[in-house]
Amino acid sequence: MMQTSRLFLDFIPVIIWALLAMALVIIMLLASWVLRPHVLQNSEKTSTYECGEEPVGPARISYPYNYFVYTVLFVVIDVMGAFLWLLSSSTLLWANATKYEVVWQVVVFILIVMGGVGFVMKMIPRSFLDGKETLDVYRRAKAEREKEQYPTGGH
Amino acid sequence: MQGFDPALFEQIEFLLLAGIVLVLAYLALEHKEIVYAAFFFGFMASFVAGFFLLLEAPFIAGMQIAVYTGGISTLIIFAVLLLPRAQDSTLEKFATPRARQISLVIAVVVTVMTGFLAVLFPWAESFNEAFVSISQDLNGLAQWLWFENGIYVQMIALIMITSLVGAISLLRMDKAEQLGAITGEFGVEAKPVLIDDLQSAEDGQSVPEPKEVDE
């Protein structure tokens, strides 16, 4: 076996760092458990805000769908960036033997992906992207709820 | 360094990583809360990158972290956030114990048989350590992908924008329904639950017990 420098030997500091990080988290959790006062826990103690705000409604509500568009766009740009990262870590665009053929492929690749992204941004309406209609619905619902806010006796 | 054996260290590292990955994969499938399951999947994907470092594929490790941990687990976590009924672990349906046992037996049998294939069959001998030549040659990889097989890259770009346009047009198709969905049962108009009268709120919001799924 031809023995050159193995890759994982270069990453030994990463492993040491990761072990140190895990040990630090465990030590901090244990120390705070040891040092904190152990008092009686009741529903007032374990609520989100012990004094002040009154928690209203479930914490897990439905987020608006239109922000999912940005996640899908991010994944496409992410994959495009990975391909260009491979290209930038090589010498293909500098070597004379390859640069004249590869550069056209790079241009076509970027044009296809960015053309798709631009088409999508044109295709969906503007209010879908910035979430104005969703915000309007939220504001109307919130205003309606505030009118009938404390009929059952809050504070 | 005295007494430092790289081969032994590599085996220890492999076993450590394998244990972590298997435990995280089990947790990603079996954790009760689906948000934690999605997070455990992200951790598992980033620990799999450690195997690619052991296998002398640095670019694959980087791409695994960039795309799997950065993109795919983000998609899964975001979709879980968009589905409030999926986050509620009491509403989730589980298979019957009999279906679980049958599936476990099938999975174990397939795993053991393919494991025997990996260890025993004669072609395993043809992959010998003597043939291994270690080279972390990113230049050769880029040449393979961009210069010799450049059409694959364009095909990947077409596949990406096809799925992108399909996904976005599906999202756009029912925009009116979507505006109704955020005012639904779990939306902003959901009945406010004050801490004081939890009892009446529980009476009002009682959900039917999830039925057992027959096999």
Added chain:
Amino acid sequence: MVPLSWYLVLAFMLIGLGGYGMMVKRNLIRILIGAEIMGNGVMIAIVAIALFNPAFSFTGQGLIILVISVAAAHTALAMVLMLMYNRRYGSVDLGTSVEMEGQ
């Protein structure tokens, strides 16, 4: 050097675990997570074989790059389809849809 069979055994264990999850689970998100775990196992197997066979080295790694890209694309599409499923049937559990279709 860790022998090839260790990597293959680990890959087959991941594939079996993901297949078990895909067979047992009712939630579509968990089924997708099981599929991704199976995909990770396959990727480990292909990269291991690519390391132990020099003629296959660049082919294996380039194949994995294409596989990761297509995995990103199909996950994005699958997630949007799951949102549509949730809109239509009110849940992402597989059992409910069959019940509602029967009615």
